[in-house]
Amino acid sequence: MLLNKSEFLFNRAQQFIPGGVNSPARAFKSVGGIPVFFNKAKGSIITDEDGNEYIDYVGSWGPMILGHAYPPVVKAVQDASFNSTSFGAPTEIEINMAELVQRMVPNVEKVRMVNSGTEACMSAIRVARGYTGKEKIIKFEGNYHGHGDAFLIKAGSGALTLGQPSSPGVTKGTAKDTLNADYNNLESVEKLLKENKGDVAAIILEPVAGNMGCIPPEPGFLEGLRELCNRHEAVLIFDEVMTGFRLARGGAQERFDVWADLVTFGKIIGGGLPVGAFGGKKDIMDVVAPMGPVYQAGTLSGNPLAMSAGLAQLSALENHPEYYVELEEKTEYLEKRMRLLLNEHEIDYDMHRVGSMTSIFFTSETVTNFSTANTTNQELFRIFFHEMLNRGVYLPPSPFESWFLANSLTYEMLDATLTAADEALEVAKAK
Numbered sequence: 001m002l003l004n005k006s007e008f009l010f011n012r013a014q015q016f017i018p019g020g021v022n023s024p025a026r027a028f029k030s031v032g033g034i035p036v037f038f039n040k041a042k043g044s045i046i047t048d049e050d051g052n053e054y055i056d057y058v059g060s061w062g063p064m065i066l067g068h069a070y071p072p073v074v075k076a077v078q079d080a081s082f083n084s085t086s087f088g089a090p091t092e093i094e095i096n097m098a099e100l101v102q103r104m105v106p107n108v109e110k111v112r113m114v115n116s117g118t119e120a121c122m123s124a125i126r127v128a129r130g131y132t133g134k135e136k137i138i139k140f141e142g143n144y145h146g147h148g149d150a151f152l153i154k155a156g157s158g159a160l161t162l163g164q165p166s167s168p169g170v171t172k173g174t175a176k177d178t179l180n181a182d183y184n185n186l187e188s189v190e191k192l193l194k195e196n197k198g199d200v201a202a203i204i205l206e207p208v209a210g211n212m213g214c215i216p217p218e219p220g221f222l223e224g225l226r227e228l229c230n231r232h233e234a235v236l237i238f239d240e241v242m243t244g245f246r247l248a249r250g251g252a253q254e255r256f257d258v259w260a261d262l263v264t265f266g267k268i269i270g271g272g273l274p275v276g277a278f279g280g281k282k283d284i285m286d287v288v289a290p291m292g293p294v295y296q297a298g299t300l301s302g303n304p305l306a307m308s309a310g311l312a313q314l315s316a317l318e319n320h321p322e323y324y325v326e327l328e329e330k331t332e333y334l335e336k337r338m339r340l341l342l343n344e345h346e347i348d349y350d351m352h353r354v355g356s357m358t359s360i361f362f363t364s365e366t367v368t369n370f371s372t373a374n375t376t377n378q379e380l381f382r383i384f385f386h387e388m389l390n391r392g393v394y395l396p397p398s399p400f401e402s403w404f405l406a407n408s409l410t411y412e413m414l415d416a417t418l419t420a421a422d423e424a425l426e427v428a429k430a431k
């Protein structure tokens, strides 16, 4: 049988790259099959190595809010590259970026650029620990904050205070300082705070969870965490790597009007180049070196190409508030019609949408946290995913990932997606 190009490339990749990929989420592990290798994209159409075109709902896992190869981003990168790809010294564009972030997210009084969301979250908890002089952090089961050691911990059931590493290579010493709470459950947080009185430096969370499918915060959850952090003198960290500059100019903070002490960014802030950032209140950020004693650094941090790409994309979002309105209308259009289809096909589901993030859970449960997310029928998703892929729709290859819509999606593309979904659901339920 003749291999298609993705099969051929995946075979080659596996010889030299662990699992054939440079990040596990793209490996099709939970849906099976061969990951599609792409070589170009424009707007919301992404093209594979065999020349097949797909409507893209991954958007590089979030950054491409205005579509691929967005002309101002492409031009900014081209222009910047002529003047050198890196200086490792201060540049004016970094100040422009910091000022722009502050205008869009007003409580980010100072911001430090890094190269990924992982780095941003790792640095934010170090800063919180340095600032408070406390060592433990509370995170939520099913939230993802990158692959820093402190985040790769899953609490053993019944032993919430004694974290167990969920990846070999993470030490027990690290695990004991990470406490896991239940998303949308303030009581579980209060319990941990009580059991670890005076030891909790920070609570970190995705204000809208996007890494166990899309799960919104229940009313009062974010407000409750804000209040608990005030009461226990812990730093509230919103991980806005997915939600930042997506759910509104000021991200989830603006959308829910709950303001954290520190915020982490990634994805959109770099326009598709490797960028992350963490920032927040001046008195907290001033503990960061060289101003303060908490060390944090990066040879390529504030890189001119990355800053140029990010600045071009963020400027477009700042100057065009209507983009957020259009994007929300498109996502709502898709959500409403997708619900109708799921109802017509009599498939058990729960579906969430916040702004331009959405996802479907094939379950009869109401999904509010990690354990209810896990009731989703993964086999049904696997079939649905491949049927959609075969019909030219590229969804995130996992039932536990949010779909990210881009404003480059047209209503024709949304309608084509719905037609594909109608057929895919018909096949999925028959199997």
Ligand code: PMP
Binding pocket: 061, 116, 117, 118, 119, 121, 144, 145, 146, 147, 206, 210, 211, 239, 240, 241, 242, 266, 267, 276
């Ligand atoms: N935080 C969140 C909420 C994320 O979704 C991700 C990545 N998907 C990260 C942190 C880590 O970012 P990166 O992959 O850029 O290291």
